[in-house]
Amino acid sequence: MTKLSRGAALPLFILAVWELSSRLGVMTYESLSYPSAIAAAGWAALLDGSILESTWETCQSALLGLALGAVVGVALGAVVGLSRLASRAAGPTFDALRAIPSVALMPLGLLLFGWGLAMEVVVVAYACCWPIMIATSAAVRGVEPRLLEVADALEMSFAARLRKIVLPAAFARIGVGVRVALGIALVVAVTIEIAVNPRGLGYALVLAQQSLRPDVMFAQILWLALIGFALNALLSTVDGGARGEGSGA
Amino acid sequence: MPDVETRTRAADAASEAPALALRDVGVVFGAEANRPVLANISLDVREGEFLSIVGPSGCGKTTLLRLLAGLMKPTTGDVLFEGKRVDGPSRARAIVFQDYANALLPWRTVAGNIALPLERAGLSKPEREARVAALVAKMGLDAAANRYPAQLSGGMQQRVQIARCLAQKPRVMLMDEPFGALDALTRQTLQDELLALAAEQRVTTVFITHDLEEAIYLGDRVIALAANPGRVVETIDVGLPKPRNQLTTREDPAFLARRHRLFGLLQGH
Ligand SMILES: Nc1ncnc2c1ncn2[C@@H]1O[C@H](COP(=O)(O)OP(=O)(O)O)[C@@H](O)[C@H]1O
Ligand SMILES: [Mg+2]
Secondary structure, eight states: OOHHHHHHHHHHHHHHHHHHHHHTTSOOOTTTOOHHHHHHHHHHHHHTSHHHHHHHHHHHHHHHHHHHHHHHHHHHHHHHHHOHHHHHHHHHHHHHHHTSOGGGGHHHHHHHHOSSHHHHHHHHHHHHHHHHHHHHHHHHHOOOHHHHHHHHHTTOOHHHHIIIIIHHHHHHHHHHHHHHHHHHHHHHHHHHHHHTOOOHHHHHHHHHHHTTOHHHHHHHHHHHHHHHHHHHHHHHHHTGGGGGOSOOO | OHHHHHHHHHHHHHHHSOSEEEEEEEEOOTTOTTSOSEEEEEEEEOTTOEEEEEOOTTSSHHHHHHHHHTSSOOSEEEEEETTEEOOSOOTTEEEEOSOHHHHSOTTSOHHHHHHGGGTTTTOOHHHHHHHHHHHHHHTTOGGGTTSOGGGSOHHHHHHHHHHHHHHTOOSEEEEESTTTTSOHHHHHHHHHHHHHHHHHHTOEEEEEESOHHHHHHHOSEEEEEETTTBEEEEEEEOOOOSSOOTTHHHHOHHHHHHHHHHHHHHHHO
16 A cells, blocks of 8 residues: 555545445434535536636735735845844834734725725735745845855855855745745635635635535635645745755754 | 966975965954964874864864864964965865754755855866766765755765865865764764775865864874863874774774873863
């Protein structure tokens, strides 16, 4: 048996028991549905395009929010990282702002922007900018001094040092912040949709629940897991370098 | 033609001057003039020699190696490389840092790290790849060539750093407690690999350690330092036959005699 098939054995067994017990009428799970019904509901949602449309809406706000948060976070992080004065003056303010849970800003976002894409993007951006800001200020503040000595010992030119050491070192660290923020972006976007904003996968989940369609709901949850996985994989290939961050000793 | 010329000049310089020399070197950090880190250090490293330097921690071993590398300047005295005053780092002198985890580029694979010194040498890509592949094979890194440093054990990371230094074809290798953080078995393996490499490449090596036995086992000579201020207290010619052997060399009465002598010196201050 391969490692993969061994790992799949338990979930398959659970699915089989779940399916059989409801089919044979041993137990009925009114609010849980069962595997084949979930698969059918997922297939139907794919065919009629509804799940793809809400996926587009959610990804749109998550990624736009991430992008906006990254722009703001990199800018703030660079300022705070480069200027000791800025760090001292703005540090406590940022710490206080960072402490506000982003979901607590949903009502404010709604008041300012109303329902729709804009409010969601802004709240996601708010949540995403902090980890990126922290990663950026650390990246700007310190390229590992030993790496600069490696450059010295190789008599690297200024340009080579910038291109081969300083920029990749900063990118690798910022990439780690962006990766963290991506996970946050998806969670915050779906949360906003569940709580206040009638669009995207979060709202679709609410609709499925309200129309008593647990099969649809489960299909959507599985779909969300897939999206999170896919986005992360995408980002790993984009900044493959970040994987080396931190010491391996 | 210029190649021949440089080689002759280097050979001439070598015949009259040691590979490396410290002349009455003193180092003071900051304003602590009354507490020098190194004081009145004079020593020569001969062409092709394997010189071990031992001393208790804090006695200035790393500082001494950084002087030889040109990463810092002495407060007083001179550092000479092939007879010429050192005024900065040079590709001819490779340094193997003690903290290998910080010294490797984490965003580059093993092969990418080893290629670093080759990237400006005007080599074509196939030549460069061939040299990286040769070094990867020599250091036993074949299985790890496409992995990232963080995915490797400490011993493997240190191998990568050594391979990267060899890639720059240095005339001198400066090593700062390179095996200090490794387990005993890995350490012995790397010791033997290093000795074989140093002999094969005929590279002058300065090897810092705080381990007496390691210093004697590897060295042609051992210089013992004492602390406060860092100074040379003894220079020993090891005189044990080469190649060395982990069992027989370490049981050789001459080895034990050297060990006793150094132990006494470092204990007694
Ligand atoms: N950059 C520095 N600034 C001030 N003191 C230093 C610096 N580098 C080393 N020292 C001091 O010099 C002494 C010798 O340090 P080092 O050369 O690292 O010793 P070793 O490598 O033998 O342990 C220590 O007391 C250390 O605190
Ligand atoms: Mg040291």
